[in-house]
């Protein structure tokens with residue numbers, strides 16, 4: 001590992017020598033400056049990992065060095081530890097107001113010095129990691145591929161709506177990009193630096209969902225041996241995304257309504273009201289108006305959630321976007337599979353464009369993911385897309401027409417399971433309940449399988 005570079009800025013040569021000795025012995029590389037002006041020059045030229053800064057310096061005072069650093073993007077994040085005599089602690093506190101990370105009082109105590117430096121560097125490294133992860137997530141969700149007039153106009157309106165705190169309801173078939181839009185709305189909103197919390201309303205039992213939303217107090221039930229905060233509390237200041245809201249049980253709908261109306265709730269087993277500042281985005285592939293009529297969804301909650309709503313079109317209604325999306329997924333999967341040269345043949349593009357995509361963009365993503373794994377050559381031909389319904393007849397284990405023999409057991413099982421689910425969804429015109437019936441599965445189990453497939457390429 002490269003040594004961290006520490007700049008010592010002090011006009012007292014004895015202190016500089018003592019610090020240099022200690023830091024060299026502690027495994028650091030040192031640079032030194034004996035006045036503020038020179039210190040600032042070295043900060044700008046050498047970008048040290050950390051600065052030890054005396055406050056009383058000739059040419060430019062320590063406090064001014066800090067102020068100048070704060071104005072320079074290149075060095076505003078470099079951690080600075082100021083050194084001061086015991087009698088001048090108010091100055092050190094003032095320095096921390098101007099961005100110093102910590103202060104040390106002279107005479108410097110060796111172990112303390114090294115610990116403070118180590119902690120400052122650790123914090124700096126964590127800050128960088130968080131920033132890198134954040135930009136990774138932002139990039140992943142910043143890309144909404146699509147040039148069709150339909151999707152462009154939804155993006156524009158959603159960007160406008162994102163600026164307000166209005167609740168947003170996202171409608172559309174499964175796999176049309178509702179979650180992607182929910183994440184983008186959070187990113188476009190003034191809340192983007194706060195958390196976005198996702199709650200899947202279908203995957204859990206009513207009790208577990210209640211617990212997940214509201215948390216519980218210690219002793220709320222037998223196994224509740226400590227207080228646990230719920231996701232609404234964790235999202236305070238940010239956005240809550242309620243996925244599959246149409247599947248939320250009625251009693252919980254009433255409790256959620258209260259949060260939307262009063263911005264407060266109680267933890268399970270609690271009596272104290274907890275206030276939260278949350279923006280809600282909800283999504284469903286159900287017809288909520290129909291669910292209201294059928295008494296399965298509260299009308300008052302529907303109105304609260306439906307302040308602004310967007311219906312994401314099925315992929316078959318925006319076929320001009322198919323090739324662009326396919327290229328986008330191909331690039332991602334080719335990179336992950338370390339097959340950078342893979343491309344689609346003209347016939348494969350045509351097959352993709354003519355297919356009806358009952359599983360929408362998620363299905364397209366899965367088709368490309370599978371094709372990258374299965375295609376023996378760099379040019380993907382239509383047979384590796386597994387799209388036509390004739391193929392369904394030949395999908396028998398051991399059939400030599402199937403290219404599974406190149407795969408491991410788990411890859412084959414996954415590819416086959418994805419194939420079966422896609423075919424069932426196709427037969428059921430995208431309706432998960434019907435598809436589950438065809439497959440003789442519980443609908444919630446099928447939903448989980450679909451979610452798992454959705455999660456895999458992202459991990």
Ligand SMILES: Nc1ncnc2c1ncn2[C@@H]1O[C@H](COP(=O)(O)OP(=O)(O)OP(=O)(O)O)[C@@H](O)[C@H]1O
Pocket residue numbers: 143144145146172173174175176177178179180181243283284285325328361362365454
């Ligand atoms: N316009 C788009 N550009 C790029 N990727 C997209 C786009 N729309 C959707 N995707 C990707 O397709 C997959 C499915 O999208 P998403 O999970 O947002 O759909 P959904 O409507 O929430 O599905 P479900 O109702 O089943 O939860 C995700 O991997 C998502 O990133």
